[in-house]
Amino acid sequence: MPPRMLPEPTPETRHFWDGCKEGELRLQRCTSCSDSYFPPRPFCPKCGSRDVEVYKASGTGVLWSYVINMRPRPDMGTEPYAIAVVKLAEGPVMMTNIVDCPQTPEALQLDMPLKVSFAKQTDDITLPLFAPAGA
């Protein structure tokens, strides 16, 4: 199996990936308009202010939407897997995979509560995956 495709952090996103490595889901919010946003950038996409801060998010959310890829990408193994979007408690949505859960339409119900589950890939990269909140 080829190695999993992994992100290459940039200066603007480094805090997010460092957070995952340290077991924290880090979001940003605007100190002017209080908007929380994702993906990372050094200004608020709502009002344009550069006065933004990084904070530790709750790591909880709900399953917002997904597909189950029946033709796995070679680096993802041989079994079908869900490509999901979680709507975080703080508002933003992010793509992820769902772990500790069968990858079936029956098990994956929209709006089910999820919590972050960090999956170390390399010394530099840990991916924020999500698991059912009760698991």
Add this chain to the structure above:
Amino acid sequence: MSWNRNSVAVVGAAETTKMGKIPDVSVIGLHADAALNAMADAGLKPSDIDGVATAGISPVELAHYLGITPTYADGTQVGGCSFMLHVRHAAAAINAGLANTILITHGESGRSRVGAGGWPRAPSSLTGQFEMPYGVAGPPTMFTLPVLRYLKTHGLTPADMAPVATIQREWAAKNPRASYKDPLTVDDVMNADMIAWPFTKLMCCLVTDGGGALILTSAERAKDFPQKPVYVLGAGESVETPMVSQMEDFTSSKAFRVSGKKAFETAGISHADVDHLMIYDAFAHLPLYGLEDLGFCKPGEAAGFIAERNTAPPSDGKKGGKLPLNTNGGGLSYMHSGMYGMYALQESVRQMRGIAPAQVDGAKISVCHGVGGMFGASGTIVFSNEA
């Protein structure tokens, strides 16, 4: 300066000589074949063209390959609706005097991959960092991502998308150049191979080779060309996000809404004026989003609208629907090389010329709506055959 209705017209339009599987022609060759066919259609030579626009390859490659020396070049590349944007920009450019005769081309070796480039997603890009690591594998796993939220919001099920495919197959059956013409049932669609749940193979577009080209000039000059002019009545465009996971609303495309509204406003038309509609259908949910975001249906009502045959051709002695949609068979049954927008435009032009294989009798206004990327961009053109 404001939008100038019907001041610019399509005077040349053609697809590649062959369509479907073309293993003996490269990407640039498909551009050139379509361009030469469109020039023949308009009675023009490369030396008569002074503006070029294309996506997929650079307008520099196109101009050099065809021997054109342009005073206008548009390389707008926003995915499959790039050509709608090219038409809009060309209309503005002709009115502004930047060029007189603009050639827009598309060519893609989607199936045979002859001379085709890759689909790069740098691991440092936003998509590379925040989508690729989760196993996305191209459009079938990305474009489809919002649909479960759409279905749940409106109390629908995946089977409600199936009539999009079956009814477009009815249109394809009337088109000799369509890739697939055999009748389809809802069961056929639902029982086809699962590609990315809830999408079966028959809810996904074809992967084919082909191309198309358009030539635009001023309405004043258009009268002297051999073909019936097809006027650009209105146009709109917008972009939203390079990441489908970051769409503002999973049940509606902001780019569709903005582009469509602008197109209707500039054309000065209402929905009741529309005789013929094309909505780029890379996947079966796109006509649902399109019908709703363009304002033809209320949110959640498009699937029922299609199932009730409002967009269908005449069948078994029954009259056709009031809003003929994707009358070439669409990306689901006609062809889809990768950037399908050009084929939607070609069908609108054929309908306005009155020469489409499944001609809508008396059609005077055609709306052609495109999507680019995965709900990333949009372009909408309103055509008319009356000056």
